[in-house]
Amino acid sequence: MRPFLFRCYNIIGGKKGKFENIKKIERYNMEELAGYRERRLEDLILYAHRHVPYYENIISSARLVHEGKVCLENFFNLPLLSKDDIRSHFDELSSRELNERSWIYKTTGGSTGQPLTVIHDNERIDWVNATKYLRNEWSRMRFGDSRVRIWGSERDLFYGKETLKVRLNRWINNTVWLNAFTLSPKKMVEFVEIINRKEPKQIKGYTTCLYEFALFIERNGLEIFSPDSIICSAGTVTKTVRDKIEQVFKSKVFNSYGSREIQAMAFECSQHNGLHVMSPIVYMEIVDSNGNHTQPGEIGEVVLTPFFNYAMPLLRYRIGDMAAWSERNDCSCGCSWPLVKNIEGRVTAVSYT
Numbered sequence: 001m002r003p004f005l006f007r008c009y010n011i012i013g014g015k016k017g018k019f020e021n022i023k024k025i026e027r028y029n030m031e032e033l034a035g036y037r038e039r040r041l042e043d044l045i046l047y048a049h050r051h052v053p054y055y056e057n058i059i060s061s062a063r064l065v066h067e068g069k070v071c072l073e074n075f076f077n078l079p080l081l082s083k084d085d086i087r088s089h090f091d092e093l094s095s096r097e098l099n100e101r102s103w104i105y106k107t108t109g110g111s112t113g114q115p116l117t118v119i120h121d122n123e124r125i126d127w128v129n130a131t132k133y134l135r136n137e138w139s140r141m142r143f144g145d146s147r148v149r150i151w152g153s154e155r156d157l158f159y160g161k162e163t164l165k166v167r168l169n170r171w172i173n174n175t176v177w178l179n180a181f182t183l184s185p186k187k188m189v190e191f192v193e194i195i196n197r198k199e200p201k202q203i204k205g206y207t208t209c210l211y212e213f214a215l216f217i218e219r220n221g222l223e224i225f226s227p228d229s230i231i232c233s234a235g236t237v238t239k240t241v242r243d244k245i246e247q248v249f250k251s252k253v254f255n256s257y258g259s260r261e262i263q264a265m266a267f268e269c270s271q272h273n274g275l276h277v278m279s280p281i282v283y284m285e286i287v288d289s290n291g292n293h294t295q296p297g298e299i300g301e302v303v304l305t306p307f308f309n310y311a312m313p314l315l316r317y318r319i320g321d322m323a324a325w326s327e328r329n330d331c332s333c334g335c336s337w338p339l340v341k342n343i344e345g346r347v348t349a350v351s352y353t
Helices: 002-013 015-026 030-051 053-061 072-077 083-088 122-138 164-172 185-198 207-219 239-249
Strands: 103-107 117-121 147-151 175-179 202-206 229-233 252-259 263-268 275-277 282-287 300-306 317-325 339-346
Touching: 015 122, 030 053, 030 072, 030 282, 083 317, 103 122, 117 122, 122 252, 122 263, 147 185, 147 207, 175 185, 185 207, 202 207, 207 229, 207 239, 229 239, 239 252, 252 275, 252 339, 263 282, 282 317
Parallel strands: 147 175, 147 202, 202 229, 229 252
Antiparallel strands: 103 117, 252 263, 263 275, 275 339, 282 300, 300 317, 317 339
8 A cells, every 4th residue: 555655656746756866866987967957957057147136246246147148167257145044035035936936944953043935846845755765775675664753853753633634644654753742761662672573674863863872772682673775864874883873773774975955965885885865856066165176185165056947946055064086986885975974963062173
């Protein structure tokens, strides 16, 4: 029943075609991938220049569009977009065609400061979901397999106010959500019991929550079911963290990089050579303190341009994270998408070298 409903949902929503496209892009060589990225950037830039008040003068001043054509060689002339810019110019960053598009608000948790609200085009949401299906493939997760999410954001849990849509979605996806907003010994014992009873194929959770949970299990000599994969999200996965989680759960860790305002950005494949940038839906730069692109292995600031978000295009957005490109030029999995060595932390917590 679950697979049937899932297929109907994807066919009706047009997601099936997007996933098939992403599977094709997964096997692009470097030249094909560069061509795809250029087309997506050109399309977004032209739209922003024509329909988004904030970018009209900025794009023209950067000489990014000339006589209706995009000059991508001038893309890096665009000033970086900060969170304060979005807050101050929210209306101007919104498309004039907003009333003609389907969209929703997305708001960050504000864990590192003031919450930020952006607009997400439903077109982009469908593409993001398609990349998540690919992520599940990479982490040996098939549709219908059971999952447990150990989550630290109460807004995602809907405890006590689950709508019919939320309950149906969780049933179709065969997912149990566990509230890790406040981890206590009693709650962690309950988590162990639920996981052992559920025997999930995959466990996903906040990195810090999963690490503390693993330490608690080890410290108390508890038995825990071993899933096929564990996905760490919303935190830096250091070697110490990875080793401990893998040791306790006897399962491989897959590092996942995403955010509420951009969604899926990078994910680790089965070869664990770093995190592949989700190139079908986002263009990533890493820049130094002078705004210049970094070399592989050099830590810098992450700058993002998400594709397909016409309701509120964000060109060269400073998300506030630090990272470094991998020294590897390719991955043995066969995917040509760029590899990020690791997400090193927030801008305020990491020094440039």
